[in-house]
Amino acid sequence: MTSHAAALGELEGLAVLKGHGTGNDFVLVPDADGAHPLTPAQVRALADRRFGLGADGVLRVARTKDSPEVADQAADAEWFMDYRNGDGTTAEMCGNGARVFARYLVDSGLESGTSFSIATRGGARAVRIEGDGDVTIDMGVATGPLLRAMPVVSVGPESWNATAVNVPNPHAVVFLEEPDDLDALDLTQPPQAGPPAMFPDGVNVEFVVRVGAPDERHVRMRVHERGVGETLSCGTGACAVMVAAAGRDQAPAEVAYTVDVPGGTVVVTRRADEHIELRGPAEIVAIATITSAP
Numbered sequence: 001m002t003s004h005a006a007a008l009g010e011l012e013g014l015a016v017l018k019g020h021g022t023g024n025d026f027v028l029v030p031d032a033d034g035a036h037p038l039t040p041a042q043v044r045a046l047a048d049r050r051f052g053l054g055a056d057g058v059l060r061v062a063r064t065k066d067s068p069e070v071a072d073q074a075a076d077a078e079w080f081m082d083y084r085n086g087d088g089t090t091a092e093m094c095g096n097g098a099r100v101f102a103r104y105l106v107d108s109g110l111e112s113g114t115s116f117s118i119a120t121r122g123g124a125r126a127v128r129i130e131g132d133g134d135v136t137i138d139m140g141v142a143t144g145p146l147l148r149a150m151p152v153v154s155v156g157p158e159s160w161n162a163t164a165v166n167v168p169n170p171h172a173v174v175f176l177e178e179p180d181d182l183d184a185l186d187l188t189q190p191p192q193a194g195p196p197a198m199f200p201d202g203v204n205v206e207f208v209v210r211v212g213a214p215d216e217r218h219v220r221m222r223v224h225e226r227g228v229g230e231t232l233s234c235g236t237g238a239c240a241v242m243v244a245a246a247g248r249d250q251a252p253a254e255v256a257y258t259v260d261v262p263g264g265t266v267v268v269t270r271r272a273d274e275h276i277e278l279r280g281p282a283e284i285v286a287i288a289t290i291t292s293a294p
């Protein structure tokens, strides 16, 4: 028996769901009674694309009041998005995961109405269900890293200066001039990003090209996610890209960018109060039961 099979065996009988936001895919584990806190090995087994269900990350649906690390958000949010990367590590936030999590809460009747909040390790986040089915998340205010150094990102022999943005998970954004250069990048290995003191817990790296003229506010990106690898989309990454692009374009305080990712398109808006909103589709595509026998 593989170690993944053993870890999945511990979850025998558990009902899970599969969903995605612009191709960033997740296994959702409803856990209202806190019976399945999920070990890193269980997360890795669920996320494995060959020996498990396959996903970029896992979203455990837990009660905020029963989750000590976010219990202080219980007055704002009934449900805690306990997000894990596919390698079993945790992260402060997952923008696409938040949209998929909100879609599940509404579809399952755990939330009614079109506005509510969810708890995350990065703080409570307001959700709005749009008339066309899109889900918008208030991602809070993006910040820069405390260290005032210029990050440098390398892929193989090539290096670029980058812009560091926290949403609040860490991102390094690299602008490329040529669309062909974006398409040609080999992201099968993690890009190197430094200085190390700036990213002590690792970093997500986005590569971006402009689409059209600067005032069209339209970009295209690829991403290598910390704890996952290259993914088809990253919501916090799209927000980091928007902040970096707006700075580069000297855009007004209130501005919206269309961000194309390999799995679709999201819209990122900076409001007058500096909060960043992430809007895009989110879908639940399957429900399954963990079982070792048919």
Ligand SMILES: N[C@@H](CCC[C@H](N)C(=O)O)C(=O)O
Binding pocket: 024, 057, 085, 090, 091, 092, 093, 094, 095, 096, 097, 169, 170, 204, 225, 226, 227, 228, 233, 234, 235, 236, 237
């Ligand atoms: N895919 C996510 C980001 C998930 C967390 C990231 N890999 C990290 O470790 O910070 C998104 O949509 O934001």
